[in-house]
Amino acid sequence: MPKIVRNAQSKPLNKKVLCNRNQKEEMKSLFAMIVVLLISYACFQGCTYDKEALVNTSTCSDTINVSFEASIEPLLRANCFSCHGNGSSVGSVSLDSYDDVKALAASGRLLGSISHSAGFAPMPDGADKLDDCSINAVRIWIDEGARNN
Numbered sequence: 471m472p473k474i475v476r477n478a479q480s481k482p483l484n485k486k487v488l489c490n491r492n493q494k495e496e497m498k499s500l501f502a503m504i505v506v507l508l509i510s511y512a513c514f515q516g517c518t519y520d521k522e523a524l525v526n527t528s529t530c531s532d533t534i535n536v537s538f539e540a541s542i543e544p545l546l547r548a549n550c551f552s553c554h555g556n557g558s559s560v561g562s563v564s565l566d567s568y569d570d571v572k573a574l575a576a577s578g579r580l581l582g583s584i585s586h587s588a589g590f591a592p593m594p595d596g597a598d599k600l601d602d603c604s605i606n607a608v609r610i611w612i613d614e615g616a617r618n619n
Contacts, residue, residue, distance in 0.1 A: 530602075530603035530606060530607070536607050536610045536611045536614070537611075537617075537619040538568060538571070538611065538616075538617065538618050538619055539618075539619065541607050541611065542571065542607065542608060542611050543568075543571075545600075545604050545607065545608070546565050546571065549594050549597075549600060549604075550565050550593065550594060551565065553594075553595065561591070563579075568618045571616075572616050572618070575608075575611075575612045575616045576616065580608065580612070581605075581608055581609060581612055584599075584600050584604070584605055584608060585599075585605050585609075586599050
């Protein structure tokens with residue numbers, strides 16, 4: 471038979487009832503912690519990303535149809551010709567002709583310089599790095615054989 475204990479108001483209390491109340495409070499706390507953990511887990515699942523989804527997230531207007539005449543030459547004229555074009559060849563680098571540009575592309579110097587890769591002089595000199603779309607266009611042009619198209 472359970473032992474009867476009196477509380478401050480002299481009402482008999484059953485120890486078994488007291489244990490059940492404590493256990494209920496502990497269960498409520500445990501349940502609340504589980505709910506918080508499940509909600510946290512669900513929230514953080516949305517923070518992951520798929521690396522493959524990042525590959526073609528470019529906002530570039532046209533990196534599918536890259537050509538020397540329509541894409542690369544205008545880019546070089548706008549960003550490089552003040553030092554390396556129109557008869558000027560600072561650092562013995564000339565971009566006046568397709569052959570000059572193709573030779574730099576084949577050596578890796580063109581892409582290395584504009585992408586600011588280690589071991590290459592970052593270009594354009596004294597200016598900000600070209601935007602990712604421009605660098606990507608040059609990379610695609612080179613990867614497709616640096617054709618004179």
